[in-house]
Amino acid sequence: MAQAPAPDTGISTMLASLRAEIEGREASLIREWATIAAWAEANVVEAAESPATTGDGFVDTGLPIAGDGAPLVSEFALMELIAVLGRSPAGGRAYVGKVLGCAWRLPNVWAAVMAGRLAPWRAVRIAKLVGPLSAEAAAFVDRNLFNASGVGWAQLERLITEAIVRFDPVRAEAERAAVADERYLDIDEPNAQGLAHISGLLDAADARDLHDAIVRRAALLGTLGSLGALGGEASLDVRRSQALGELARADLALDLDGAPARRATINVHITDTTLTGDNPVARWNDRPISTEQVREWLGTATTVVVRPVVDLADHIPVDSYEIPDRHRVSVELRDHTCRFPRCGRKAKTCDLDHAKPHRKGGPTCPCNLVPLCRRHHRAKTHSRWRYKVTKPGTYTWTSPHGFLWQVDHRGTHPLRT
Numbered sequence: 415m416a417q418a419p420a421p422d423t424g425i426s427t428m429l430a431s432l433r434a435e436i437e438g439r440e441a442s443l444i445r446e447w448a449t450i451a452a453w454a455e456a457n458v459v460e461a462a463e464s465p466a467t468t469g470d471g472f473v474d475t476g477l478p479i480a481g482d483g484a485p486l487v488s489e490f491a492l493m494e495l496i497a498v499l500g501r502s503p504a505g506g507r508a509y510v511g512k513v514l515g516c517a518w519r520l521p522n523v524w525a526a527v528m529a530g531r532l533a534p535w536r537a538v539r540i541a542k543l544v545g546p547l548s549a550e551a552a553a554f555v556d557r558n559l560f561n562a563s564g565v566g567w568a569q570l571e572r573l574i575t576e577a578i579v580r581f582d583p584v585r586a587e588a589e590r591a592a593v594a595d596e597r598y599l600d601i602d603e604p605n606a607q608g609l610a611h612i613s614g615l616l617d618a619a620d621a622r623d624l625h626d627a628i629v630r631r632a633a634l635l636g637t638l639g640s641l642g643a644l645g646g647e648a649s650l651d652v653r654r655s656q657a658l659g660e661l662a663r664a665d666l667a668l669d670l671d672g673a674p675a676r677r678a679t680i681n682v683h684i685t686d687t688t689l690t691g692d693n694p695v696a697r698w699n700d701r702p703i704s705t706e707q708v709r710e711w712l713g714t715a716t717t718v719v720v721r722p723v724v725d726l727a728d729h730i731p732v733d734s735y736e737i738p739d740r741h742r743v744s745v746e747l748r749d750h751t752c753r754f755p756r757c758g759r760k761a762k763t764c765d766l767d768h769a770k771p772h773r774k775g776g777p778t779c780p781c782n783l784v785p786l787c788r789r790h791h792r793a794k795t796h797s798r799w800r801y802k803v804t805k806p807g808t809y810t811w812t813s814p815h816g817f818l819w820q821v822d823h824r825g826t827h828p829l830r831t
Contacts, residue, residue: 551578
């Protein structure tokens, strides 16, 4: 009988070290969860978002982030916790909500995590699946998770389905009827190569019709000898993407509501190299693209609007509190997103805050205007969150407990006090 080869002690040592690192990381995460739960206990707010509660001279609200039956936590305190955790506002709120969902609504799952029997990542997934359930349904699921670490996801989903039907049949039917309102279609901004991602959720019948139309038109494009970007025969995937654009242009050509078939808006940068043909870069909104891509787009456009580039050095204030469109465009091009730490909401959807209040002499001028989404605008206005403009486009934020962050074109950077 052949003897087993001797183990490679070097690899064994590395694997043992790796396992120790993983165990240490999970132990650290368990301590983090315990601290988050203790923090939440100290920041419970009795009233929900409406009406607001008042404390220490500022308006605060309670947010239901952990599910039915769980206490509410302070909105402004949550902002500080998320910033300290180094997470984005949306991602941090979801993360804290799942941790507290385990702590407050799934005591058996929580106990398994605290004892090291259940990996935190599995508990997060369980909390996410249980999140929409009523308190009674969540408790039913928690009671039936005898050994959460060994429960398969299919089994867990069946358990959750049973809990919904058993404890909340009216809600189950309402959710089934309302799921159609979750349909959407998003088209991202073009990337540097002039391509855009599309994502969506469609009615099944609509999706089948769209699929059939794309397949038929893609086959037609293949018969006609459609070419790819490099001049060779276009692949099926390329022809399918081209087919969707063809379908859109065919619909626009009908001019059912008097709208033009295609409108191209280009922010043009005129320099000496552009005029001589030595500069191959153009822009689609704030994104650099090649001039060849522009030529391709204009080949199928029927309406072209050319705008001069906005001068970001323009500091011509106006007397009124209302913000002119040219100021808004300038601020959007300078800052791009909400300037709260790690918030990624686009500036075009934000409020423009007067850094120095208008009533105190602050000018309505791009140098004094800062894009803040509605939630973080409220935090700056009604809580102890504060920021200073250290230079155009650079901001230093101070949280209610004195933590500091710098926000600029490079992102969010924690500062030491």
